[in-house]
Amino acid sequence: xxxxxxxxxxxxxxxxxxxxxxxxxxxxxxxxxxxxxxxxxxxxxxxxxxxxxxxxxxxxxxxxxxxxxxxxxxxxxxxxxxxxxxxxxxxxxxxxxxxxxxxxxxxxxxxxxxxxxxxxxxxxxxxx
Numbered sequence: 001x002x003x004x005x006x007x008x009x010x011x012x013x014x015x016x017x018x019x020x021x022x023x024x025x026x027x028x029x030x031x032x033x034x035x036x037x038x039x040x041x042x043x044x045x046x047x048x049x050x051x052x053x054x055x056x057x058x059x060x061x062x063x064x065x066x067x068x069x070x071x072x073x074x075x076x077x078x079x080x081x082x083x084x085x086x087x088x089x090x091x092x093x094x095x096x097x098x099x100x101x102x103x104x105x106x107x108x109x110x111x112x113x114x115x116x117x118x119x120x121x122x123x124x125x126x127x128x
Contacts (some may be wrong), residue, residue, distance in 0.1 A: 027063055030110055030123040034063055048100055054094050062111065062121040071118040085088060095119055
């Protein structure tokens with residue numbers, strides 16, 4: 001319930017254009033930059049990577065808990081809020097899309113599946 005309230009408050013906060021990013025609003029991991037305030041993801045080259053709202057929320061949750069398993073139930077709550085009528089497979093589909101957009105090749109996975117529980121971001125995350 002607390003996670004739902006926090007997520008709702010994050011999404012309903014007014015967009016603050018022109019305000020410089022506060023420390024912790026921009027996070028770096030595996031060559032990517034995630035701007036949480038502006039809800040943007042950038043590759044190492046500086047190119048913007050377009051993410052759907054659901055994909056961004058899932059990635060932000062994984063980045064908030066680096067190298068920790070995030071349960072499918074937690075991720076499902078995010079997808080249910082964004083995608084009405086979503087099923088258990090919707091999380092798997094969103095993770096699959098994220099992997100494709102992040103260029104996750106499978107040999108050294110950036111997002112690892114923890115069978116029977118959830119997913120884990122394998123990279124360290126630092127404030128940029």
